Amino acid sequence: MSASSAAAYRPSSSARIHVLAIGGAHQFAHILPVACELERRRPGQVTLFVSTDEEAVTAQEQALAIGPAVPEIVVMRLPRLACVLPAKLHKAARLAVWAKRLCAGGVILCAERTSTLLRRLRADCPPLLHIPHGAGDRAVGFEKRFTLFDHVLVSGRKDRDRLLDSGFVAPQNCTVTGPIKLWTILEGAAHRPPLFDNDKPTILYNPHFAKKHSSIESFGHKLVEAVVRDGRYNLVVAPHVRLARRWSARQRRDWEALAVPGQVIVDLGSERCNDMTYTLGADLYVGDVSSQVYEFLVCPRPCLFVDPCGVDWQESEDYAMWHFGEVISPDADAVAAVDRALATHGAYVAGQRERMAYTIDGIAWTPDGRVTFRGRNAVREAADVVERYAGPAGGGRFSAAA
Secondary structure, eight states: OBOOOSTTOOOOTTOOEEEEOOSOGGGHHHHHHHHHHHHHHSTTOEEEEESSHHHHHHHHHHHHHHOSOOOEEEEOOOOGGGGGSOGGGHHHHHHHHHHHHHTTSSEEEESSSGGGHHHHHOTTOOOEEEOOSSOOOSGGGSOGGGGGOSEEEESSHHHHHHHHHHTSSOGGGEEEOOOHHHHHHHHTOOOOOOSSSSSSOEEEEEOOSOTTTOOIIIIIHHHHHHHHHHOSOEEEEOOOTTTGGGSOHHHHHHHHTTOBTTTEEEOSSOGGGTTTHHHHHOSEEEESSOTHHHHHTTSOOOEEEEOSSOOOOTTOGGGGGGGGSEEEOTTSOHHHHHHHHHHTGGGTHHHHHHHHHHHSTTOEEOTTSOEEOTTOOHHHHHHHHHHHHHOSTTOSSOOOOO
């Protein structure tokens, strides 16, 4: 791991591929496997940039779990003066401070879109490639900053079609590779112990972090209280990891106090929220607009959605996921809705599989229900695209993609 400064950097021909993982550890699984594959192919020519020492440790651990090829990991430290900026500006500040070093690479790969700021900061910005983190439906995932990328690598035809329809990405600049995170986790999946030591069905409640769309305030407590009172179900409360980051210590304590040993887990941001422990281990999904429902549906199972705003959603692509199960209001009887979701899942299975095949390229299911990707390797396909932009290993500045 390196903690070198931006000012001390001297460009060299070996620093050819720069991978920006500055959106938080929850995005690592979407991009780190590709960085490791590139390091395997081009030893010493890949640098992974992260925001904090803690994230560097997490990235190192996850990379070692993938294999022996671990890229150089650099913490993008901020000058002391910049640290007084509001936290929401730290990502942009890091990009500004580190722009010269980042743009000295042959190609930049990122999992978030704030990095497009480099296009405005540096005339010598190399090709900028993007792997979106997640495969959700909301319009925020298909916005104008996509025009600033040289190439976008997506999980499936759904995202490609929508990006092309938006006009923000040209067909030749968008490649369907398959799902990096899902492929990596499912191909290497070992047996996972059950979430609870009992035979009750387990509900996963996974509200989104955006206050405008999240059901956490209007429905979360009601769901926990109803499940505990009813006693027939287990419950995991695992919101999007960004949700609890804005909470006070008291708010976190209040939510964590709702945990019930042997029945209710409240996890506000551990690694288990990111590594599919809960999406693979639960029997029923309850949420609002989080893209994690697509991770849950790698094995089609019952879903239930909460509409906290009374949205006219039926014909909107932004809410396509809400066709995976019943949509209820926050004041609905939560346990009765869970009962219905389990009882009526058969009516949704075909639609879930059809949408998943459109969203996650190559996914299929064996007769016994196991997921397969039909021989596709999303990590290798993504690395192939990056290498086309990087040019020959050990070469000069950078070459255009083939």
